[in-house]
Amino acid sequence: MTVSFSIFDVPDVAEMLADIQKTAYQDAVEQVWTAEEFTSLMSGPGVCAMVIICDEQPCGFLMWRQVAEEAEILSLCILPEYRRQGHGHRILQKFSGHLALSSVRQIFLEVRENNEAATTLYNNSAFEIVGRRKGYYGRKQDALIMKFTMPEDGLKKIGIGLD
Numbered sequence: 001m002t003v004s005f006s007i008f009d010v011p012d013v014a015e016m017l018a019d020i021q022k023t024a025y026q027d028a029v030e031q032v033w034t035a036e037e038f039t040s041l042m043s044g045p046g047v048c049a050m051v052i053i054c055d056e057q058p059c060g061f062l063m064w065r066q067v068a069e070e071a072e073i074l075s076l077c078i079l080p081e082y083r084r085q086g087h088g089h090r091i092l093q094k095f096s097g098h099l100a101l102s103s104v105r106q107i108f109l110e111v112r113e114n115n116e117a118a119t120t121l122y123n124n125s126a127f128e129i130v131g132r133r134k135g136y137y138g139r140k141q142d143a144l145i146m147k148f149t150m151p152e153d154g155l156k157k158i159g160i161g162l163d
């Protein structure tokens, strides 16, 4: 399988991102954005999306907002049939390597505490829990705030390539 990545900073891809996210979240419609919402987000300052392409098919994306030395992951999803093949880890690595070349020193994200796939992926990718929003996703579901800090002595140490 050939895997490549493309970065977009314009809203032209809003429809494609909305389609991928809808399929990725399956029945959890409350967690997805419409194409119009993607257009509005992508029109804002500092918002970009990295799309992972597997054998010429877009199979997931990571969308983020960058403000000075901080970035926030707004959404990360991989289509169900492409999961558990390392693509989530791969796009996270590519993204971190990309931001390492910028002024960004910290990456934040928010994740449902009971989202085992995502929390395990982030834990394994050097993100640490720095906060919790109680009941953020409903009465019994907390949101975890996680942070990745760019290592001073280079990303190679934690296995992130800059190519």
Ligand SMILES: CC(C)(COP(=O)(O)OP(=O)(O)OC[C@H]1O[C@@H](n2cnc3c(N)ncnc32)[C@H](O)[C@@H]1OP(=O)(O)O)[C@@H](O)C(=O)NCCC(=O)NCCS
Pocket (backbone or CB within 6 Å): 024, 025, 075, 076, 077, 078, 079, 082, 083, 084, 085, 086, 087, 088, 089, 090, 110, 111, 112, 115, 116, 117, 118, 120, 121, 124
């Ligand atoms: C979270 C998500 C992006 C992971 O994508 P993925 O391509 O399957 O992830 P990877 O194959 O790179 O997995 C990397 C590691 O994460 C962990 N992981 C991934 N899926 C997992 C699962 N379902 N259960 C437990 N651990 C899991 C494993 O440690 C895995 O390594 P391993 O396969 O060697 O055991 C994907 O499940 C997804 O799109 N989910 C729906 C959207 C979502 O929840 N996004 C996160 C919002 S913050």
